[in-house]
Amino acid sequence: MGKTYNINDIALMAGVAKSTVSRYLNGGYVSEKTRLQIENIIRTTGFSPNQTAQNLKSKQRKVVGVVIPRIDSYAVSRTLMGLDDALNAVNMQMLVINCSQSIDREIEALDNLSKQKLAGIVWLASAISKRHHKIINQLESANIPILLLGQTHPTLPYIAYPDFDGAFSLGQYCKSLGHKEIAYLGVEEKDLAVGLNRWLGFKKSFDEADISLTRYFCSFSLQDAYELTKKIINAQSNYTLLLCATDNIALGAYKALSEAKIRIPNDISLTGFGGYDFTQMLHPSLTTIELPFYEAGQIAAFKLRYILLSQDKTIGQTTNKQENDPYLQLKKTFTNSAAALYLSSAEKENISHGCQLDSHQLCTTFTLKKRQSVDISDKKK
Structure with missing residues (x-):
């Protein structure tokens, strides 16, 4: 029987x-030279590491906890797909925890994750309350990096969407079509991105115009939006446009309008926000702001890997050569990826300098999709 080699022998x-x-x-x-040397020795000796021990160690750097507010969401599912694809490419995995829009469950999930050996946490937060701060400190004490996705924060690194700018752009477009009586269907402001920033963007676009903008509140639920729109219809209002904070809310409104035989856009115009796939399959198709959810997931994977590199004290001790610098390699890979194209204009300026992953705050771009649901609203005088 041949000699059995261990890790000490290989070293x-x-x-x-x-x-x-x-x-x-x-x-x-490890440097390219060392990697090739170790690979050659392992191949020559037939060395096989203890897989169980290796798995226990790898969990510390290869599993990413992902906390999501809800599982039945187009935006969440697309984000998870992008995140999973990018992590899988570097042999990392996701541990996804659904909180069903419950703050209690979300805090419990973050607390549980703080006690596990994780590479990091990507948190798709709906809101960040005072109750979350203790858990955030707990995670930081455990040296587990947290990356927010979809919300902003004064101290945590984040990847956000241009909610204010997208809403302002859509509002300006609708204003140019001559709307004077507008209803806004949004969510509570505790969700800073969707509930507050989108509302402020729409409000600013109409502030200096002779336009009536009435605000209504509902949840993210299609059913709630459907019921709210029926109440608006029954009130016999004179709205020419329904602005919706999400495409899902717009779909609920779409159903209520259709059942009431109110034609879109002939009788009333309708917009969404998000760019969900179904918006272009409706007839008439829905005007909306398209956000790059899949690409944002990919960007999150790149950013988290960059954070992990910055925490690895062994980086820079093995080589001073730029071609082997893992920071530069990661930046180069990201710059050449499709995901980088979906950063905002401010971040795109940084791409040529290869420093976009250094930014604590990253923001994606958006696309205004001008579709049939508002196309002829300017004919309604």
Whole structure:
């Protein structure tokens, strides 16, 4: 029977430290020269690492906790797809926890994750309350990086959507079509991105015009939006346009209008926000702001990897050569990726300098989709 080699033997034969071999086996950074040397020795000796021990170690750097507010959401599912694809490409995995829009469940989930060996956490937060701050401190004490996706924060790194700018752009477009009586169907302001920033963007676009803008509140539920729109219809208002904070809310409104035989856009115009796939399949198709949910998930994976590199104290100790610098390699890969194209104009300026992943605050771009649901509203005088 041939000799059974262990990790100490491999390290001795390669002339490197045991920790270097361990880092190589667990997918960490080693220089190209050392990597090839270790690979050759493993191939020659037939060395096979203890898979159970390797898995236990790899969980610390290869599993990403992902906390989501709800699972039945187009935006969430597209974001998870982008995140999963980008993480899978570097042999990392997601541990997804659905909180069903419950703050209690969300805090419990973050608390549980703080006690596990994770590479980091991507948090698709709806709102960040005072109750969350203790858990955030707990995660930071455990050296588990947190990356917010979809919301902004004064201290945490985040990737946000241009909710204010997108709403302002859509509002300006609708104003140009001659609308004077407008209803806005939105959510509570505790959700800063959807509930507050989108409302402020729409409000600013109409502030200096002779336009009546009435605000209504509902949840993200299609059914709630449907019921709210029926109440608006029964009130026999003179609205020429229904602005909706999300495409899902717009779909609920769409159903209520259709049942009431109110034609879109002949009798009333309707807009959404998000760019969900179904918006272009409706007839007439829905005017909306398209957000890059899938690409935002990919950007989150790149950013989290960058944060992990910044925490790895072994980086920079093995080589001073730029071609082997993992920071530069990651920036180059990201700059050449499709995801980088979906950053806002301010971040695009940074791409040529290769420093966009250095930014604590990243923001995506948006696209105004001018579709049939408002096309002929300017004919209604």
